[in-house]
Amino acid sequence: MSTATATAPSPTSAPVAQGKVTQLRVLNSEWIKLRTLRSTPITLLVAVAAEVGLGILVTYLRASHPRHGGVEHINGAELSLAMYRLAQLAVGVLGVLIISGEYTTGMIRASLSAVPKRLPVLWAKAAVYGAVLLVLMTIASLAAFYGGQAVLSSYGQAAHMSDPGVTRVVFGTALYLTVIGLLGVATGALIRNSAGAIAALFGVLLVLPGLADLLPATWVPNVVPYLPSKAGEALLNVVPDPSLMSPWNGFALFVGYAVVLLAAAAVLLKRRDA
Template identity: 50%
Template sequence: MTVTDLAPVPAPARTTYKVTGPRVLRSEWAKFWTLRSSWITLAVAVVLLIAFGAIAAATYSPDATATGGPPGPGSGDSDAVSLALTGVTFASLAVGVLGVLLSAGEYTTGMIRSTLAAVPRRLPVLWSKAAVIGPIVLVLSTIAALAAFQLGKLGLDGEKIALSLGDDGVLRSLAGAGVYLGLVAVFGVALGVLLRSSAGAIAVLVGVLLILPGLASLLPDSWYDTMNPYFPSNAGSAVYALHQSSDALSPGAGLAVFGGWVALALIGAAVRLVRSDA
């Protein structure tokens, strides 16, 4: 009887998965679209941008101030673009809150520990969150701005301020609104990581974008006139303004200044993310 020696069956080789930038990006992309808050907040931002722009154009009256009516977006030296972009301020709050929830929300639920355990280098998480939400908001808000402008044309038919997409600066202004809102969303992500509190980050976001310029009016006039164009919301509004006022930045300068504010927030968030425990 012959005994055959059987060699042991080798164990299957284990597949090693490396943490790479594209994989972290795909992970953050999946997180973003599986959160119900992302869909809801994006929809709110788009609806606000379109609805307020269409309503402002439909209710426009060139004689509103002369007849004693309340001043508003439809009075004074308004143009078709400024009316279409009336909802930018409200949409900026929505997308800013969305950015905060995308980052600070993980600290609230404790999921950030699992995220950082999977990505020990940490910084790719921050860059991927910003790279996901920024382009999404930019594209959707630009489409919404175009829709608001096209709807507004129906209400402005025959008015002197009516414009078409082919007129000088119109497309640049509408695209600028999308760029501004995309940067606001990234700003929200940075604040969320920096403060690690949804409520705190939203409060700072609202304060910086809406309250700070009003409080600055308490400063001496010479200080206020110098500082006012460089506040985040004022610099951002210059990005999508069709006509440059004498006390405002140019669109390029406004983009550079607001981008600088966003970059500072991202740097602060990166430093805290690396140096502090989750």
């Protein structure tokens, strides 16, 4: 006489429900990556410290020790925000590392295996980092501006947000730094090597304008205003610089460079092996 023995199914044999890959889920994944990356808080802290801390310090030193030992008229808004030049190094480097670091460690294979269409990964990295930068750099720009004006008020040279061009420069600084970060993401995706991408990014942004001094004088007006950094910096002058593009046209061109690089990175991401 035989008896049948019922065996309870093993808990480990239960099918695992797998959710559909959506852009929202990829965004959440990239947000987790960004905030848990060790270099993120350090690099962003350096950017904020450069723009706010050094900005206030430079403002104080310039106001308390005027050039040529006499009374000097100071553009308070531009002076207090001048350290964006250092902050851009930090946000640009982090933008590169966000994606090139995954190629270095090999984690990019796991990311692209989880998201076979690939492009949502790039869009999510750019969107998450861009949003973080826009919020953080806006706060930093406001802090640098108001901190600098608090210093300059003792010398009777403080600027005010209601002054012509000041609001554009304050919020334009945050926009400029956000686009720098996106250029970093695009360059990292294109070159996929951290050192090479960082060198390329800042070669174009910082070295290329210096090399423009070697051009014939007749070429300069037709070349320099359209360089990426010069186009973006047109937004950062309280009184528009006649040698550059108009503020918003220059910034539009600057954004265009970022869009073109991100589009090129998207094409290569689809075509190249991880």
